[in-house]
Amino acid sequence: MTQTLSLTSSASAPNLRAALRRAERPGRLGALALALPALLFLIVTFAAPIGLFLTTAVRNPEVRDTLPQTAAALAGWDGDGPAAPGEAAFAALLADLTRAKEDNTAAALGKRLNYESAGMRSRIMSVVRHLGNFKDGALAPQFAALDPVWASPDLWAIIKRNAAPVTPYYLLTAVDLQQDASGAITRVAEDQAVFLGILGRTLWIAGLVTGATLLLGFPTAYVISLAPARIAGFMLLMVLLPLWTSLLVRTTAWVVLLQTDGVINQVLLALGLTTEKLQLMLTRFGTVTAMTHIQLPFTILPIFSVMKSIPEGQMRAARSLGAPPFFAFWRVYAPQTLPGVTAGCLMTFILSLGYYITPALVGGPRDQMLSNFIATYINRDLNWGMAAALAGLLLVMTLSIYLLFLRLVGAERIKLG
């Protein structure tokens, strides 16, 4: 019997597998067809824009588009030498900037080169302003007359380097690194190194918020899971209610509570718990408190759903076997809530990493998180390259933490929802 079976199965295994695939194809196609609209929607509105935006972190079009002749003239020049390039490069730059003035692209070029070296913007703009004053004859001395730096090779090396279509500049800056004149990667000066500090602060605030929600959420979830159905329903509603309120409204409400003449200070004064008004707004404490309030449901719900699935008998069994209540809880119940705790904490931590509005309204300058800087680069500085690089950093950070969690805890032990 077994022999017959193994004979047939080994002889026809490939056919059988193909037949299985054939038989399952309509089902798979059907499933794909059902998921396709949402998938397309996500690709068009989510994946593609984010992907395109992230490429701006390495795109470097300004020099290439605005100074094509200069780039060509510099191609043969050895940037490592002690001398500035020859007359041809100056002529090419003059021609390119004349075009740029007509096309109104000189300012963008100046701004881009200014990232590399402070003062580049004014040098470019001064050349553009004096375009009419250049006379025939040697151009190099005339440039040097506007600014002696034009005679130095360093400036030309910067232009030559940025003639490339991609640049590591934004990504390096996002992790407090830079490329010096020779192209070597070095740490930026102490007083300019900000982004790693901001990244650390972002992680720290997200961690504080996660810890606080767990501390408040775990007992809450436990109480709800034990409550009779009707009371549990009501309590769950109270947990969910904030989720249905706009984030902005809740944050503004915290502003009302926390401000110097706000509700909290008035109550504390009235109760005599404090003699002077406490600074709550624009502090780390205020930021973490408001974020904890907003994130609480995200931590509670997965924990609650896992707790609901733990049979009542577990605690009873532990008690009947001799474990006092606390040990029964700690050794039998708590370990079984881990998938929910992990999921809730992961969700809150990752969502907290991207917080923007709450720190912006409630936090002080030293509580601003990475997202605030991304927003500033996009809205105020119009430096999309830097914004994309920081966004990329945040994305990589988030994904690494997620993958780390999966490795440490195991995918099957995280129960989202």
Next chain:
Amino acid sequence: MNTMTLERRRLGDEPSPTPAASPMVVFERVQKTYDGRTLVVEDLNLAVRRGEFLTMLGPSGSGKTTTLMMLGGFEQPTNGRILLEGQAVERLPPERRDIGFVFQNYALFPHMTVADNVGFPLRYRGIRGAEAARRVAEALAMVRLDGLGERRPAQLSGGQQQRVALARAMVFKPKLILMDEPLGALDKQLREHMQIEIRRIQQQLGITMVYVTHDQSEALTMSDRIAVFNDGRIQQLSDPVTLYDRPENRFVAGFIGDNNTLPCEFLGSENGLAFVRMKDGTRLAASGPAHPARSDLTVSLRPERLGLDDAGSAENRIKARVLDKTFLGDRVRLTLEAFGTERLVASLPAAEGAAVLPGRDVGMAFSAADCRLLAR
């Protein structure tokens, strides 16, 4: 363990006056209500003997599980006392009662190995290291799960999980083991196998067990004594044979096994037999608890105790019409019409019933002892 074995008592033993024979558990006028209006357990008085296998049998909502939970310490009695080896334990938390409990769904701890599950009660009794390992191995061997200690409960079959739960409940040598419908989730064959296993272990260890089930055949198979629960009261407490042969009221008669229940009228008693008149005037000799002349009396008659009239010594002989005959393999089942228009069911060995034909009249006979006169 030795003392346990010595103390173990067999079915039918008379309680002796030695202290060793004092009851393991006594319920004294125990009442329980959850809502303050209806009593789930009304006035329970019950003594569990040392070393016996006592089953609490009844339909759902009869109070049997509540009684078990009160004994286990998970529910508090509203009134009355529960004595464990003579000590009142109503206010004692479960972890201090030293009672092994096997739950309906086993309640194994999924995040621990089988060995850790079984060893769990030992760590709260100061038993650690080699001694704990030895006790765990011993308990696993007792339930025939040697070598599976490193598995997780989820990797075991339902029957194996059941055994782990049993091993865990007895590894710390508790005073008694409580079981709440432990076999309900198993299929029929495994259930019957486990019934025998549990009974074997109980007899081997001489441990007192209180077992809750709604399955009457399970109760009959395993128990030394059975307490039949209904509406929060014990309807009858006896050994399985007595319970089956001599039910004391109509609920017990109907709940245990099949029964024909026929209305009748009490005529009088004579020589220990009761005489009743059926609807059509037929006079029958019956047995049963003495009843005053009540209007709601019935006789109960088990289908397999009805035989073909072979002119034997049976006190009662009746004529009946065969309405239907069903072949069941080893037996045939007859649906009869007798005492005017009453229906009754008889179950005969297949060979005996072969000659009986539907539509014909047939003579049936049964003894007075099998014809139970019951009230309520």
